[in-house]
Amino acid sequence: MNYLEEEEYQDSKFDIKVWYKIFSYMKPFKKNVILGILAAIVLAAIDTIYPLINKYAIDEIIETRSLEKLPYFIAFYILVMSLIGFMVYGFIINAGQVQQKLSFALRKDAFKRLHELPFSYYDKTPVGWIMARMTSDSRNLSDILSWGLIDLSWGLLMMTGITIVMFIINVKLALITLSVLPLLIGLSIYFKKKILKAYRKIRKENSKITGSFNEGITGAKTTKTLVLEDDNFNDFDGLTSNMRRHSIKAAMFAGLYFPSILFIATFATGLIIYYGGMDVSADIISIGVLYLFIAYIGSFFEPVMQLANILARFQQAQASAERLIDLIDMEPEIFDTKEVIEIYGDAINFKKENWEELVGEVEFRNVTFKYSKGETVLSYFNLKVKAGENIALVGHTGAGKSTIVNLICRFYEPTEGKILIDGKDYKDRSIGWLHDNLGYVLQSPHLFSGTILENIRYGRPEATFEEVEHAAKLVEADNFIIEFKDGYNTEVGEGGTRLSVGQKQLISFARALIADPKILILDEATSSVDTKTEKSIQRAIKIVLKGRTSFVIAHRLSTIISSDRILVLEDGKIKEEGTHNELIKLEKHYYKLYTNQFKSKVIEESKNE
């Protein structure tokens, strides 16, 4: 929540660099921008000229009572109307294009950057914050830079045009009209500030309420079991009544603003009618001129109101721009060098034709590693793993198991030393190449909402149904899948909530099998499942690990025993390594660990045989 409060709601000083960056995004479609602004210029000119033509019509037709020139005026009006139609069309089409293209370009870059940012970024950044950047910020910006920008050009030009024409026609009346301008501008700024401030408070309350909704919904079970409904409701009540107060305030200011402007406009019209009327009766000016000024007052006030609005929105949009640019410009801590990208492609555009086949040999060579905040976890760590070897990582909490695995995945990189894959530093090839050949089955596997079929297919999108079914059968997921009414087309629900933990694991194994990675990382789940599923999982793991290099953070004795090599880790060092039988014979660390942690499980697992 603090994250939101600090960042979201501050006014910022005009920052040319941010706008330069955003405007450079508009270069590819500057044609649309220019055409839109051109349409706005023509419309502004028409808005200026149109009352002027009416004035001549009044003077030439009504005053002289002759219809001689009427056909010309009719022809002219038809022309003007078609021109207006055409220009409005051009205005809407081009503004719409600018808006769509800009928001697409911004979102594309932000999305690409999100793929390049390391895991650690997601540890620090709330998902809601990222979502807001991708949705409301990019929408704000593209709105203001399309409709806003074109409206701004229209308003400014029309006001300039009208002012010039007024002074040419009649200086006195022009001065009278403009005399209310300072009042108008002052009032507009005052109200806009008040309204924006209230809105900002509303949004702040709103994000608190959304957060509270979120907690209320996701924590509903806990709330109920702890009988916290009352407290929750009171908190929520407090939040919403704040929101109501600010909303009423905003509505009040918005409600007062328009009538005040209208009042000034009417007052100005009164002045013009008074002074202009006297001039008309003294025959100093024509009725047409009087009409012209009355008409101009009307068309003068609209852009002033719009401008106040647009300028206020520009200020907000700058905050959006800053946050988006911050995200887009964020340097990922782990990235491919230019040379590597040249050959292997970037995070989105792979150049698979240049990718070498990955065999699966992994080597840590004098790897020292520490997290950006923290102490050294590994120092001069060495490990050589043959292609196809199954490694089990065991050790107490904090021993460095996850760290080793994270390094292999290149979620982090060695602070010193190298990690070699097939004998070559993995930094010399792209992250995309590595990740395409690497599978990671997490402790709590994530399923995407969609069907079981789709979820297994994520492993390899082009897999046929038969291949999916085959994989599911191998890991024994098929048994429970076909029991569902919809079989493979069963919807798993958001995050797979409609499936049990064991079922999710089996599906994630099928997914890994279909992807057929050369290196597989498995963070074994500790959660207990029923005996039958447990047996299935044990067999599934054996099948999934077969024939590939694997690193398993192991909790199951069955996995550990059948691995080719067990690494016993302590404080980032390998204390012992070997097969289960070798290590048991040593009667040292592994033996102790085994007797403490696993013995009970052995009895349990053997009971299940």
Ligand SMILES: Nc1ncnc2c1ncn2[C@@H]1O[C@H](COP(=O)(O)OP(=O)(O)OP(=O)(O)O)[C@@H](O)[C@H]1O
């Ligand atoms: N993101 C991080 N930032 C800073 N320090 C970290 C981070 N992750 C882990 N560490 C530290 O690195 C050390 C090794 O942690 P690691 O997560 O590799 O242990 P582990 O063997 O996987 O433990 P567990 O069995 O609890 O998962 C610990 O001292 C831990 O505090």
Ligand SMILES: [Mg+2]
């Ligand atoms: Mg861990």
